[in-house]
Amino acid sequence: MDLLAPLWLLLLLPLLALAVTYVVLQRRRRRYAVRFASLPLLEKVAPEQPGWRRHAPAAAFVLALAALALAAARPVIDVRVPHERATLIVAIDVSRSMEATDVEPSRMEAARQAAAAFIESLPETFNVGLVTFSGATSVVATPTTDHEAVAAALEGLPMANSTAIGEAVFTSLDQVAAMARGEEDVDVPARIVLLSDGTNTTGRSPDEAAVAATEAAVPVSTIAYGTQDGTVEIQGNIVPVPVDVAALAALAEDTGGQAYTAESGDELAEVYDDIGSSIGWRTEPREITPYLSAAGFLLGLAAGAMSLRWFARLP
Structure with missing residues (x-):
């Protein structure tokens, strides 16, 4: 895969920092809950934990931003098309x-x-x-x-x-x-x-x-x-x-x-x-920016839908 505007990949750096920050905050939150709360009491007050659903909207949101950053770099791939x-x-x-x-x-x-x-x-x-x-x-x-x-x-x-x-x-x-x-x-x-x-x-x-x-x-x-x-x-x-x-x-x-x-x-x-x-086929370069942009939009939409469905708020 080639990139027509590779400098736009620098957008992935703040996204990486955002993802790392999210992971750190989640670990700190878990340690705080264990330190200051009684585990038996938590099980009675909130018996159903969100589990993986807590992280799904954030993961989809990060993937959406990654797809949009990659789209900005204008990637080109070789595709087979019929003669x-x-x-x-x-x-x-x-x-x-x-x-x-x-x-x-x-x-x-x-x-x-x-x-x-x-x-x-x-x-x-x-x-x-x-x-x-x-x-x-x-x-x-x-x-x-x-x-x-x-x-x-x-x-x-x-x-x-x-x-x-x-x-x-x-x-x-x-x-x-x-x-x-x-x-x-x-x-x-x-x-x-x-x-x-x-x-x-x-x-x-x-x-x-x-x-x-x-x-x-x-x-x-x-x-x-x-x-x-x-x-x-x-x-x-x-x-x-x-x-x-x-x-x-x-x-x-x-x-x-x-x-x-x-x-x-x-x-x-x-x-x-x-x-x-x-x-019967030839190989020609084709820019896939529109597909990545659409993927980013759909992932962002999915992040919002999951957050509203499970937590009644936007991510």
Whole structure:
């Protein structure tokens, strides 16, 4: 929490002195009563002691003054507010390694199901596009608010050889730029979510892509998907297809995105949930002076009401 006018917190000093004085006087009053009164006589004259009710109005009054003093300092806190609009490009690896069955029923099928659920869960006002990549990239769906159509486009994606992670980022950036040209004088946030299970084997490097994404202020969140023991059969040969976690994490870190790993369909669904909760919201500072002022007023009102109710006087 930040304070726009912190000097007003000095008002808490006399309030602290008032609270200390109250405590001292209450203790002195108790000692006086014990010293000069007969306890059995007091029990007969005043059998029902106010107990905690004696201090409740004073406590509420002090809290009211504290809230008003804090309000005078104009505190500011960070709050999460939903994005009204955003552009999101989902980039999915469709190289042959995605046919590996170390994730049931296969990496590709589990990835398709999780991506479809993720896309359909996004806010209706988000423009979502779909890019696939193997040795080359393909724009399967340009950014649109028709999320069902984008999710449906995940069906039957063709598989091919090689993995062009860098090119997938460049193609996604082109889609973001195309959307930005259609948004006149509107700063719409954008992000790329890239899922892959392999190492960049062709095209421009992920390092070059990271530089371009940083210049465009578009974070790239990466999902390293699959296990280190995954294999796939290519032309009768069993080929290991371990996940290159380090390279994908570096791409995310260099662009200000988030790096994830997932070794099962359930883990992937959890990753997409986390990404959705982060890109659907932004953090912005908000002054809470009115709320503290209202709290101070209500506490002061409560102090007066308790004092009138129990003692027929104002505090």
